[in-house]
Amino acid sequence: MPRNRAIDAALISDLVDRFYGHIRLEPLLGPIFEAEIGDEAEWDAHLAKLKSFWRSVMLQEGSYTGRPMPAHMKLKGLTPEHFQRWLGLFRQTLGEIGAGDAATEALMDRAMRIAQSFQLNIFYNPARS
Numbered sequence: 001m002p003r004n005r006a007i008d009a010a011l012i013s014d015l016v017d018r019f020y021g022h023i024r025l026e027p028l029l030g031p032i033f034e035a036e037i038g039d040e041a042e043w044d045a046h047l048a049k050l051k052s053f054w055r056s057v058m059l060q061e062g063s064y065t066g067r068p069m070p071a072h073m074k075l076k077g078l079t080p081e082h083f084q085r086w087l088g089l090f091r092q093t094l095g096e097i098g099a100g101d102a103a104t105e106a107l108m109d110r111a112m113r114i115a116q117s118f119q120l121n122i123f124y125n126p127a128r129s
Contacts, residue, residue, distance in 0.1 A: 002098050003098040003100075004098065004100035004101075005097065005098050005099050005100055006100060006102070006103055007058050007059065007099075007103045007106060007107065008059070009051075009055055009059065009061075011097065011099060011103065012051055012054045012055050012058065012059075013051055014097045015054070015093060015097055015099070015107070016047055016050045016051045016054060018093050018096060018097055019089060019090060019093040020033075020043075020046075020047060020050070022089050022092070022093060023086075023089060024043075026085065026089060028081065028082060028085050029082060029085055029086060029089075032077070032078070032082070036075065049064070049066060052064040053068065057110055058106065058107065058110065069117075069118065069121055072118050072121075072122065073121060073122060078122055080119060080123065083115045083118065083119055086115065087108075087111060087112060087115055090107075090108070090111050091104070091108055094107060094108070
């Protein structure tokens with residue numbers, strides 16, 4: 001893959017495909033995703049939704065209309081370790097696909113903000129107590 005890639009739809013597609021390929025094989029994260037998503041047809045639809053999400057977030061494409069927080073709030077057994085592992089694999093994958101420094105910094109910044117927001121809502125939301 002080319003090195004020093006900028007953020008565009010192709011980079012986002014490569015990132016999502018490779019990253020979730022890693023996720024599916026990862027012992028801590030894989031079982032959670034497999035239990036929620038299931039068969040290949042559902043994975044294909046989920047990957048398409050994730051690509052739309054990241055294009056909307058990073059390229060202001062506006063194609064994503066979902067609500068990711070409720071989907072994550074219903075997951076049982078999540079811990080902060082899950083989010084740290086997710087972020088570690090995200091960074092690793094950016095390196096594997098040849099994302100440039102600026103692209104890596106921008107995508108990691110957004111991924112960390114998303115992870116922080118999810119964790120605040122899942123673990124520290126007084127309304128859930």
